[in-house]
Amino acid sequence: MDSQKKYIQLYHSIADRIKKGDFSVGDKLPTEQDFAQEYGFSRQTVRQALSKLEADKIIYKIQGSGSFISDSVLSIKRTMHIAVITTYISTYIFPSILRGIETVATSAGYSILLKATNNSIAKEHSILENISVHDVDGVIVEGTKTALPNPNLSFYRSLADSNVPLVFVNGYYPELLETKRHNILYVVTDDYQGSYDLTSDLIRKGHTSIGGIFKSDDIQGIRRFSGYIDALVNNDIPVDDNHILWFNTETKFGIQQQLSNSCLPKECTAIVCYNDEITLQALESINYQNQTVTALRSFDGTISSQQCSLNFFSLPHPKEALGLLATKKLIHLINGEDEKSAILPWEDN
Incomplete structure (x- = not known):
């Protein structure tokens, strides 16, 4: 695992501990050295993770004293934001899929953070690197080049491990399902x-x-x-x-x-x-x-x-129905309910 992925993994791990209540507002975090020993990462990796936590206003630093939990974590448990990452946005079948997503999300009080990868692994990497548990409660994603080995899977695993559920649409990464994580699902056509x-x-x-x-x-x-x-x-x-x-x-x-x-x-x-x-x-x-x-x-x-x-x-293509179902399943996962993946029949099949 390269250093970039390590610091993102550590970022999500610490943020998840904060989200679970292991630390309260004003608490001092362990030192860089303590985290390095606990996780087996270098101090440089720990420093990068803490810098991202600070940038996301989850922690704040006092020179010479250490890192402390910010009062912004009071709202970290529910952001009411859902990230939607698709290959494309405004062309072909995608507007209808997005309409289905938006219908369910807005009725449940969620707003959507919309991103497009243009089916580029590099673009997917950039998007995932900038998504934090402080930003979203869940992610709907259309995988990028899902038939090929993908270097970004650690980002998805890290989000799932931080209790940010993922629902894939149209295509998914089979490797992510091998570990049988309860909060990674897919909704696809047959x-x-x-x-x-x-x-x-x-x-x-x-x-x-x-x-x-x-x-x-x-x-x-x-x-x-x-x-x-x-x-x-x-x-x-x-x-x-x-x-x-x-x-x-x-x-x-x-x-x-x-x-x-x-x-x-x-x-x-x-x-x-x-x-x-x-x-x-x-x-x-x-x-x-x-x-x-x-x-x-x-x-x-x-x-x-x-x-x-x-x-x-x-x-x-059951475009809007697919978007509707994927979002319903994601919200159920966010609420701690059990859900299963779904394969939709073609409308006139």
Whole structure:
């Protein structure tokens, strides 16, 4: 664990002890040396943690006397703020998800601190580094590149260990669930089943050469790919690597170029696309090249069949319902109630 993560971990640990009442207003904290010995960290790490506690007005320092608990901790038990961290804010399905979150949060008296990572691990790191237990009572978060190893998991673990519950939406980090923390949950769509059903529908309509375009760096893409593969295998249709295109966050606007260099649109009669943003790119390429594709299937329900010249269907995303449910579960966790993760069916599944 690098020094940055160590001081954040220590910050949350001390703040949690204050939150639990181990120290009262005006109490003097142990010295830097005492904390260093207790936690096994360097004095530099302890000093960084205490500086962040001071910056957040949880403690104050008196030169030559030490660090003391500030009277601001009287309100630390409930801030009435919820942090919402999503990959994007104002585009695609995200406004509807946020509307669901806001509906429940505001009715319960909470205000929202909204942040966007732009699906950047570095941006996620910066946001998490600046969230303190003094700022929020809970966090709703859409993970960043959830199919890849993530260096920011220690921040999430530290928040959870400080009794700040986390509810992930759309995607989550499987590693965080391995420890079975009671206050880390997810609310997601059934990506595997959705893709299985879309692919099976094409097979029932007589398609036997079905391509796929999937996202490689988030867990939704992997689960949708898995459903697609299983539907083919269970219907005795061979899987052809040449009929599958992969993209990631950085290459998502290059689908047309990929298709132009691929045999997929020449050899397949149908394609299952990762989502509607990818479908629009695929459709433009197919229309331009006049290929053999006659049917498209997709996710999120932002394109109507009237907008598409091919046989088309997109599973509507339960956007607002997902935001509503995630926020209800988070507030229950904040209130000390038991909750479980949820997998939502697609609206017209």
